[in-house]
Amino acid sequence: MQYINLINKLKALKHFFIVFITTSYKEIQIFQLPRRIYTHMIQLVHSTSDRLRNIKVIGFLQHGLKINSKENKSEHVPEKQFINTSGGISNSIIKDRNNRKKSTGIEPERIRSIDILRGLVILAMIFVNDASGIAGSPGIFLHLKAGQDGMTMADAVFPAFLFIIGLTMPFSLGKRMQKGESFSQIWEHVIRRSVVLLFIGFFMVNLHSIDRSGGMIEYRMWSFLMLTGLILFRIEFPHPYPWMRQALNIVRTSGVLLLIFLAFAYSSKDGTGLMQMRTQWWGIIGLIGWAYLVSAAVYLVFQKLPTGMLGAAALLYCVYLADKSGMYVSLSFIDDIVIIGPFLGTHPAICVSGAAMGKLISENLPEKTHSSRIARALMFGAGFAAAAFMLHSLSGLHSMFKISKLNATPSWGLLSSSIAALAWIAIYMISDIYKEQKFTKILEYAGSNALMAYILSVLAVYGMALLGIHYFQYDFYENWAASMGLWRSIFFSLSVVVFTGILEKFKIRLKL
Helix, strand or coil: CHHHHHHHHHHHHHHHHHHHHHHCHHHHHHCCCCHHHHHHHHHHHHHHHHHCCCCCCCCHHHHHCCECCCCCCECCCCHHHHECCCCCECHHHHHHHHHHHHCCCCCCCCCHHHHHHHHHHHHHHHHHHHHCCCECCCHHHCCCCCCCCCCCHHHHHHHHHHHHHHHHHHHHHHHHHHCCCCHHHHHHHHHHHHHHHHHHHHHHHHHHHECCCCCCCCHHHHHHHHHHHHHHHHEECCCCCHHHHHHHHHHHHHHHHHHHHHHHHCCECCCCCCCCCCCCCCHHHHHHHHHHHHHHHHHHHCCCCHHHHHHHHHHHHHHHHHHHCCCCHHHHHHCCCCCHHHHHHHHHHHHHHHHHHHHHHHCCCCCCCHHHHHHHHHHHHHHHHHHHHHHHCCCCCCHHHCCCCCCCCHHHHHHHHHHHHHHHHHHHHHHHHCCCCCCCHHHHHHHCCHHHHHHHHHHHHHHHHHCCCCCCCCECCCCCCCCHHHHHHHHHHHHHHHHHHHHHHCCCEECC
16 A cells, blocks of 8 residues: 555656646746756656656657747647557657657758858859850959959859858758768768869869860860760759669769760860860869868867857968968968968858858757847858958958958958848848748759759850850940840849759759
């Protein structure tokens, strides 16, 4: 009898703790009790309960902490839903426990505005690349020269893309971590992705130095085949059947063989030897590859510490300043491969800055709301802008403090990061708060397939050249409401983005 009374008292005590802890969760938040302590309290109750074999385990606590990520409210599920009629444990509790064993945390939710912003940036990149090739194009669509102080729309596009790469790291790399991938597996993925970007950049940068007067293959045909080979090399499409998998392997292999042939068939206007292709400055895609490699390494080190990422970004900007001060003169032998200051300093710093902000807006915290995300992004944007202008105040002492895209100065990187953060806020309000989808869906699709859009934009130009379409024959303000070139660039960039969005909708993309 005493034993039964003891059991009943323990059951009552357990029920008291369950009700007390779960119903007082909001009060615990008010007093800012760390959530880790709260979790330990729950585990303590469960461990005590499991030892009492005659007491049925109640699954209330396993679901009482469920936080609705959209409304930010605690969702308490009635206890009776988790106890079956026989008094045993419900199957839903068993499944929940199994799922908990497979996952180490909550998977970061995807934020539409990030893909939309990336789609908008790739649209702007295609537009300025197209507009810059037209005679009489306005200065806002052209890069400022290396000695000039300031930036145009063209100077802000590339760093915005770098910032978005960092912004997506908590989602892309974070998702791999939540799946339980080891550090070596994730690092292998980072290296493979970086090598692919460097490979693509290596081929594309040689378009600028190709011999247009001779060579084994006429330059327009070589360029068209090369870009086609790059697409075939990394293309991805649905393959639910074995024969489709085989077809995909054949397509990719043909792309590799085509690129190998074209590499030896390439003729440079100032090169010699059997292989005349050179790394040069790696091109836009190659620069992204170097920046991704360094910034991903930083993220993997400070994955849960946004402040650590910001500190690393500051150190990376210092790498640039040290390079300009002559600190790496003894390492000049690697200048033919990589320029330390911009490639390993400023560009990765922009990515890491985006990763720090991305970590804060992606964290699954109870207090996460639209307003908290916007407040954090505003804080980042204001901080980056303030740092940029403070550094720029020293421009009278040295040119490395000027705002210059071609020189990849820290003040340019910080100001560009500020612009990208503020642009994300505007798009976040439109897409994630006001739920606008009619005009943003195609940008979201294109943003998920940005590399395809960029390569297609160059491929289309050489394709039209092969067809005899003189694409750059017009002056920017010639004919058609005195702005023929403007309307042509708008139409061309929109067409490429829409076409890329359609490909993405059918899951035809480039895999990195």
